[in-house]
Amino acid sequence: MHTVIVGGGVIGLATAWRALAQGLAVTVVDPEPASRASYASAGMLPPANEQLYDDEPLRRLYLASRDRYPSFVAELEEVSGRSTGHRRDGVLDVALDAAAVADLDRAHRFHKAHGIRTEALTAEECRVYEPRFAPSVRGGLLAPDDGAVDPRRLTAALLAAVERLGGTLVTDRVTDVLIEGRATGVRLAGGGTVTGDRTVLAAGCWTHLLGGLPPGVVPEIRPVKGQILRLRSEEPFLHRTTRGLAGGSAVYLVPRADGELVVGATYEERGYDTTVTAGGLAELLDKARAVLPEVTGLAFAEVSAALRPGSPDDRPLIGATSVPDLLLATGHFRIGVQLCAVTADALATVLSGDELPDAVRPFSPLRGDGVGTH
Amino acid sequence: MHTVIVGGGVIGLATAWRALAQGLAVTVVDPEPASRASYASAGMLPPANEQLYDDEPLRRLYLASRDRYPSFVAELEEVSGRSTGHRRDGVLDVALDAAAVADLDRAHRFHKAHGIRTEALTAEECRVYEPRFAPSVRGGLLAPDDGAVDPRRLTAALLAAVERLGGTLVTDRVTDVLIEGRATGVRLAGGGTVTGDRTVLAAGCWTHLLGGLPPGVVPEIRPVKGQILRLRSEEPFLHRTTRGLAGGSAVYLVPRADGELVVGATYEERGYDTTVTAGGLAELLDKARAVLPEVTGLAFAEVSAALRPGSPDDRPLIGATSVPDLLLATGHFRIGVQLCAVTADALATVLSGDELPDAVRPFSPLRGDGVGTH
Numbered sequence: 001m002h003t004v005i006v007g008g009g010v011i012g013l014a015t016a017w018r019a020l021a022q023g024l025a026v027t028v029v030d031p032e033p034a035s036r037a038s039y040a041s042a043g044m045l046p047p048a049n050e051q052l053y054d055d056e057p058l059r060r061l062y063l064a065s066r067d068r069y070p071s072f073v074a075e076l077e078e079v080s081g082r083s084t085g086h087r088r089d090g091v092l093d094v095a096l097d098a099a100a101v102a103d104l105d106r107a108h109r110f111h112k113a114h115g116i117r118t119e120a121l122t123a124e125e126c127r128v129y130e131p132r133f134a135p136s137v138r139g140g141l142l143a144p145d146d147g148a149v150d151p152r153r154l155t156a157a158l159l160a161a162v163e164r165l166g167g168t169l170v171t172d173r174v175t176d177v178l179i180e181g182r183a184t185g186v187r188l189a190g191g192g193t194v195t196g197d198r199t200v201l202a203a204g205c206w207t208h209l210l211g212g213l214p215p216g217v218v219p220e221i222r223p224v225k226g227q228i229l230r231l232r233s234e235e236p237f238l239h240r241t242t243r244g245l246a247g248g249s250a251v252y253l254v255p256r257a258d259g260e261l262v263v264g265a266t267y268e269e270r271g272y273d274t275t276v277t278a279g280g281l282a283e284l285l286d287k288a289r290a291v292l293p294e295v296t297g298l299a300f301a302e303v304s305a306a307l308r309p310g311s312p313d314d315r316p317l318i319g320a321t322s323v324p325d326l327l328l329a330t331g332h333f334r335i336g337v338q339l340c341a342v343t344a345d346a347l348a349t350v351l352s353g354d355e356l357p358d359a360v361r362p363f364s365p366l367r368g369d370g371v372g373t374h
Numbered sequence: 375m376h377t378v379i380v381g382g383g384v385i386g387l388a389t390a391w392r393a394l395a396q397g398l399a400v401t402v403v404d405p406e407p408a409s410r411a412s413y414a415s416a417g418m419l420p421p422a423n424e425q426l427y428d429d430e431p432l433r434r435l436y437l438a439s440r441d442r443y444p445s446f447v448a449e450l451e452e453v454s455g456r457s458t459g460h461r462r463d464g465v466l467d468v469a470l471d472a473a474a475v476a477d478l479d480r481a482h483r484f485h486k487a488h489g490i491r492t493e494a495l496t497a498e499e500c501r502v503y504e505p506r507f508a509p510s511v512r513g514g515l516l517a518p519d520d521g522a523v524d525p526r527r528l529t530a531a532l533l534a535a536v537e538r539l540g541g542t543l544v545t546d547r548v549t550d551v552l553i554e555g556r557a558t559g560v561r562l563a564g565g566g567t568v569t570g571d572r573t574v575l576a577a578g579c580w581t582h583l584l585g586g587l588p589p590g591v592v593p594e595i596r597p598v599k600g601q602i603l604r605l606r607s608e609e610p611f612l613h614r615t616t617r618g619l620a621g622g623s624a625v626y627l628v629p630r631a632d633g634e635l636v637v638g639a640t641y642e643e644r645g646y647d648t649t650v651t652a653g654g655l656a657e658l659l660d661k662a663r664a665v666l667p668e669v670t671g672l673a674f675a676e677v678s679a680a681l682r683p684g685s686p687d688d689r690p691l692i693g694a695t696s697v698p699d700l701l702l703a704t705g706h707f708r709i710g711v712q713l714c715a716v717t718a719d720a721l722a723t724v725l726s727g728d729e730l731p732d733a734v735r736p737f738s739p740l741r742g743d744g745v746g747t748h
Contacts, residue, residue, distance in 0.1 A: 275673045276674040277674060278662070278663075279670025280674075281659060282663065285659065289652075295653075296651065297651060299649045300652055300655055303674060
């Protein structure tokens, strides 16, 4: 049983690895694997925000992924022989204004009601965790079971694992999905084809633009631009992943063990534009300074922009489509890194001939809730 | 008569070109020509600020260089066959607070008294020149005879002219100046030597660190770090070089014909550190936004840092030292690009056996005003 996976981002690579681990043959096609949204991503594995928690099925998916993450990463690190930079030392949300204090209070009550561990912190307690916090930090919420992963290390480890387990990587661009009653593979920009028993489309916001797709089978995947800044210091500057909340918006600050500090990210709907702008950079610097004034002393390392894949309802699309042997794994919006483990397991299950796991069934492309697939 | 020039920045290269034009043989030694302060520089040829005007000899040098610039550039462009991006369409200073309004008023009166053309503008008149100015722009001063040059094009043209006129470029690092009663050349990191009848040190803030120099002959040249930001748009976003003045500090915005907008620069005394920092970037973005809020829409192109060469009294050191056949051309601090023409002419004059021109004599390394040379 040979599976062709279109897209070598974190979703495509994780799916490839899990399918290989189940004994399937896999070919991943991507001209530049791990170069788009996965490469730009901060890799925060955050406390589910209220938006997530308003959505019961998404909350269940999120919790399933969070519980799966440590074993997923442990196995991946063992198979690949590489670190993923995974850390599970908590995520700290801090409020910078009264509205954010109220938001955290609501979130805390919500977590309590649903048996999710979070700990409310006073401003003073926040500063014990992180003495560099701005005086305007008014209080916080610690989610001790959360953390972060380094997506660049994660995808490098996935690539190594795919290679280790005998997967094939084709570094070409897919122009068309081949469909003759059922999906039979893909045509490449270079002229050739890759055929398989099953075809998985995991091409992010480019998925619906692939040629050969019958109308309505793949909904439009909206690109949501994110600009993201990377700073650097000799020693880690911040002790744990932190999210600063103010004025209804958030900045996240993800520290790495090697001294990198990732500051993310803007949300912009500007089509497929990936220009880094003065305004994007200024927004990130302004927000980071509001939480941690001393970031001004850190070295500038990199600024980049990438496109999150947003489905019509901003929920992922995971599983079989109405075209036989054509599957989807896209639309993860801003939580692709976070959901890669549970997404990959679900796809591997389906590719092995079983049903979608319960937690994933609400995200079937055939869910028929007006997402646009039929 | 063979001259060895240590340092291939704008001063060293301009000196090499003018010496070659006078029929002298020249070797320039630099591991990476045009890569340091000259490469980072914005190239503003600005209205002399008050600090300059307090210093009568520096003012005369500045005016001599300004008057020389157009013919210098015209000849260079003809010899090299390359554009330097020189423009002389005026520099606009704008005041963003009451203190800056008063400063511009004083400067205007000073210019009038000394026969220098500048035109006072109301806030409304400023906005006619540049509709994108922030509402906080309170007034301005236009110096119609000033402008800018593109230092990257300028140094590329100088390199081409040096090559065209038969100059030699040695891309190695100088470890020592060879002195045996008189200067006889330099020793290279690669092991060889380059000998000459005269040796000119134009190595910016590294000049006094060259080996072999007797104590006191070359004063300490202080590195003054500047971080500088480059933005980009399809069309030029700003019509002419602009300096925004507020709170006693300035930001300059230098537009290029190709859509580049250079935003400069910080002044930091941090030794030889050239780290680009979040704080430097934030300062430049904050100040640029204060003058032109719409810069937020421009694409980020580059951020860099380099070291201005500051002499003990922040005035250039041009001419012979107390060691026979050893000359200096450094210490230009922030006006190296601006003063390269007059500096190069003066050095070429001395190398040809004549006296330093009158305008340059106050900047002789032998000026004996406590600069530290003897």
